[in-house]
Amino acid sequence: MADLRTINQLARVEGHGRIRLEQQAGRVVGARIELYESMRLFEALVVGRRYDEIADIVCRICSICSTVHKVAALQAVERALNLSVSQQTELLRQLAVQGGQIESHALHLFCLALPDYLGCNGFPELAQRAPAELKRGLEIKALGNRIQELVGGRAIHPFNLLLGGLGSIPTADSLALLADQLQELLPAALATIELAAGLEESLPALPPLPGCAATDGPSLFGEQLATTDGQQIVACGAYAWLDERLTDYSHAKVSRFSEHGPYLAGPLARLNLHAPLEPSAQTALHHYAPRLLGAPLTASHLARAIELLQAIERALTLCKNLLQNRVQPEQATSVLPRAGSGTALIEAPRGLLLHQYCFSADGRCTAAQVVTPTAINQGAMAAMLTALVERLPDAAPDTFKLQAERLIRCFDPCISCAVH
Amino acid sequence: MNRPRLAIVGLTACSGCQLSLLNCEAELPLLLGQVQFELFPLACSPVQMAEQYDATLVEGCCTTAHEAELLQELRSRSRLLIALGTCAVWGGVATLRSDTPREQLREQVYGPQPPSDDGLPQPLSAYVAVDACLTGCPPEKHELLALLADLLRGNLPVRGVAPVCSDCRMRENLCLLQERDQLCLGPLTLGGCGARCPSMGVACEGCRGPAPETNLAEAMAVYQQKGFDEQTVTARLHRFCPEWRHG
Numbered sequence: 100m101a102d103l104r105t106i107n108q109l110a111r112v113e114g115h116g117r118i119r120l121e122q123q124a125g126r127v128v129g130a131r132i133e134l135y136e137s138m139r140l141f142e143a144l145v146v147g148r149r150y151d152e153i154a155d156i157v158c159r160i161c162s163i164c165s166t167v168h169k170v171a172a173l174q175a176v177e178r179a180l181n182l183s184v185s186q187q188t189e190l191l192r193q194l195a196v197q198g199g200q201i202e203s204h205a206l207h208l209f210c211l212a213l214p215d216y217l218g219c220n221g222f223p224e225l226a227q228r229a230p231a232e233l234k235r236g237l238e239i240k241a242l243g244n245r246i247q248e249l250v251g252g253r254a255i256h257p258f259n260l261l262l263g264g265l266g267s268i269p270t271a272d273s274l275a276l277l278a279d280q281l282q283e284l285l286p287a288a289l290a291t292i293e294l295a296a297g298l299e300e301s302l303p304a305l306p307p308l309p310g311c312a313a314t315d316g317p318s319l320f321g322e323q324l325a326t327t328d329g330q331q332i333v334a335c336g337a338y339a340w341l342d343e344r345l346t347d348y349s350h351a352k353v354s355r356f357s358e359h360g361p362y363l364a365g366p367l368a369r370l371n372l373h374a375p376l377e378p379s380a381q382t383a384l385h386h387y388a389p390r391l392l393g394a395p396l397t398a399s400h401l402a403r404a405i406e407l408l409q410a411i412e413r414a415l416t417l418c419k420n421l422l423q424n425r426v427q428p429e430q431a432t433s434v435l436p437r438a439g440s441g442t443a444l445i446e447a448p449r450g451l452l453l454h455q456y457c458f459s460a461d462g463r464c465t466a467a468q469v470v471t472p473t474a475i476n477q478g479a480m481a482a483m484l485t486a487l488v489e490r491l492p493d494a495a496p497d498t499f500k501l502q503a504e505r506l507i508r509c510f511d512p513c514i515s516c517a518v519h
Numbered sequence: 520m521n522r523p524r525l526a527i528v529g530l531t532a533c534s535g536c537q538l539s540l541l542n543c544e545a546e547l548p549l550l551l552g553q554v555q556f557e558l559f560p561l562a563c564s565p566v567q568m569a570e571q572y573d574a575t576l577v578e579g580c581c582t583t584a585h586e587a588e589l590l591q592e593l594r595s596r597s598r599l600l601i602a603l604g605t606c607a608v609w610g611g612v613a614t615l616r617s618d619t620p621r622e623q624l625r626e627q628v629y630g631p632q633p634p635s636d637d638g639l640p641q642p643l644s645a646y647v648a649v650d651a652c653l654t655g656c657p658p659e660k661h662e663l664l665a666l667l668a669d670l671l672r673g674n675l676p677v678r679g680v681a682p683v684c685s686d687c688r689m690r691e692n693l694c695l696l697q698e699r700d701q702l703c704l705g706p707l708t709l710g711g712c713g714a715r716c717p718s719m720g721v722a723c724e725g726c727r728g729p730a731p732e733t734n735l736a737e738a739m740a741v742y743q744q745k746g747f748d749e750q751t752v753t754a755r756l757h758r759f760c761p762e763w764r765h766g
Contacts, residue, residue, distance in 0.1 A: 106589075110564030114535050137531045137582040138636060143627035144615040148754075155724060157756065159612045162535030162657065210541065210562055221563030222541075223556055227547050234548070241544040252540055255535045255657045258716045258724070266721035345629055352629075504564075515533050 109504060111211040111221060112413060113163055113516025114492035118378055118503045122495055127499045130484040130508060132348040136518040142467040150176055150462040151262050161516040162255045163206065166199035166247050167447040169260050171212035175454040178441025182434055187426060188264045191250050192367065193318045194258060194417040203448035204403050205243060208291065209236025209510045211401055215505050216298040232294060235287050242284055246414060264431030268403040271426055281411055288408040292383050295404035302506055303490040305395040308479050310368025312451055315411060317375045319446035326362060327371050334444045337453055341470050351474040351517035361478025364450025380405055396483055399509045420494055423433025436462025447472055449511055454461040473517035476510050523573035526558035526593060530586045531640055532579030533612050535657040536604035537561045541690045543660050553671060568690060573671050574599040579607040580613050587646050594647040603648045603658040609728040611708055611759040613640035617761045651675040656726035659712055681717050682730040683723045686714035700745050702755060706738045710713040728760045
């Protein structure tokens with residue numbers, strides 16, 4: 100039990116991972132990220148379950164990303180069953196996903212990443228050193244949760260999002276109140292961009308990485324996968340293109356991108372793929388373009404801050420659209436089981452997420468595939484750790500490890516998702 | 520008064536119970552004056568184990584030998600050990616298909632040569648003595664805050680007995696089982712959530728695990744009367760708890 104005093108586990112990231120160093124004569128000559136999270140086996144757990152249970156089960160893969168997992172699973176199952184949903188349902192799902200984006204980005208920026216730049220160990224010290232910033236971050240985070248609660252019924256594992264529709268539809272009054280709250284937080288989101296832009300980076304200059312993301316207009320829902328080096332892959336071909344393999348050091352499969360790559364998934368990749376932005380976020384991106392476009396991984400926090408503003412503005416637009424369209428109660432579309440398969444691509448806070456399910460004629464799941472952004476990012480993590488070893492040839496192992504942890508936190512990894 | 524020293528640790532789970540604490544955004548800064556987060560890898564660095572904790576909150580079920588070792592070590596260093604959430608208390612979704620050999624499940628996910636595995640997902644009580652339980656997937660924030668308040672006063676939370684149906688009655692909800700013919704697990708599931716799901720017209724999925732005093736046979740008769748066969752009901756009951764103990 101000697102090694103338990105210092106548990107070799109990454110801190111301030113979701114899930115269980117560690118960095119393993121290779122040393123020669125006291126010098127670090129290699130570094131590797133190992134996602135040792137216990138095997139969750141969700142892709143097997145849902146086999147045999149009925150079509151209307153899949154999303155309720157798989158959203159339990161991860162709490163931070165539960166809303167986006169739920170929506171991706173619903174979309175994939177609906178495609179398999181050839182079921183369409185109303186425009187109102189579509190807009191409400193988009194709103195819920197933006198709520199998740201706000202909560203996740205605020206959690207990462209203010210609670211998990213900011214301590215690295217202010218020399219603290221976490222939110223308890225942050226509350227003393229930067230109470231105003233922490234308070235602002237928690238207010239933004241709370242608003243993301245409020246959206247998820249209003250639409251999904253709960254901030255974590257939203258039950259109100261159902262196959263074919265919703266249980267209860269939010270009232271016009273509640274959406275109007277939410278719109279006011281979103282409007283009030285726009286200055287805080289702008290201040291967050293300034294905060295992120297002003298953080299002093301102690302990591303050495305790293306080479307930029309090509310990015311990949313699902314793209315389809317202003318929503319985070321994607322019809323196809325695109326890369327910054329010009330590849331376009333349709334949703335049904337994405338799983339084959341990602342080409343997941345086993346390694347002997349991670350319980351998460353590693354994407355090989357059909358011998359290309361590695362590609363980066365997440366906020367920086369999305370901004371580099373020029374997803375359409377709301378006006379203020381577009382202005383912010385334009386202003387900081389030289390620090391973001393073609394930029395290395397360390398620009399991720401700034402990208403995340405711009406996306407935080409984007410998500411708040413986008414949620415506001417969605418509230419207004421729903422109010423203009425006179426949001427009204429409606430029943431979820433009824434479903435009939437049939438044999439089929441369906442794939443959904445969606446942008447989760449950390450990047451590209453794929454859900455794919457097959458069903459037998461009686462509506463039982465026969466196969467499931469989930470590919471998550473942190474699993475996709477394992478290749479990029481390995482490449483960046485190698486670059487860090489080259490750039491810090493004389494660092495003591497302890498110093499190197501601290502820098503390597505900062506580097507990994509730039510990815511905002513979600514290891515429960517990766518292993519699922 | 521010294522602030523109680525807490526350890527908050529996750530095993531096999533989604534981090535949702537720990538995130539529920541971080542989702543107490545308004546209360547979080549106030550809590551810092553009341554308790555010390557000594558070990559909380561999700562939110563604080565470094566990850567180092569102290570000699571002793573006043574209370575350890577453990578999320579997730581225990582799956583691997585490494586997790587069992589960690590859990591036992593935490594138990595030996597903690598005055599109180601609390602199972603946080605449905606996975607820690609009952610096993611949770613990780614225990615789905617627990618009747619199928621684990622090897623077969625691993626091959627289904629990883630192919631013919633899966634990584635080696637050394638355990639089965641089980642509730643914490645399979646490995647260590649648990650002083651208190653907070654159920655729910657995820658637990659309600661108010662329950663989590665009440666737990667911390669109890670710890671500050673040197674108490675432990677009282678375990679509820681009433682099913683979700685009681686919460687529904689209090690809120691004067693329409694009964695989804697009786698009046699809408701939906702497979703609602705409210706009659707059998709431990710309440711305390713304020714009937715969160717049925718209040719929005721969504722049937723209870725049993726995420727808080729079994730209520731201690733329910734009449735399973737009677738409930739099964741009602742489900743069958745409503746057209747749900749025993750196999751369907753049992754499969755639904757097992758979503759969060761492989762052994763639905765009752766009586």
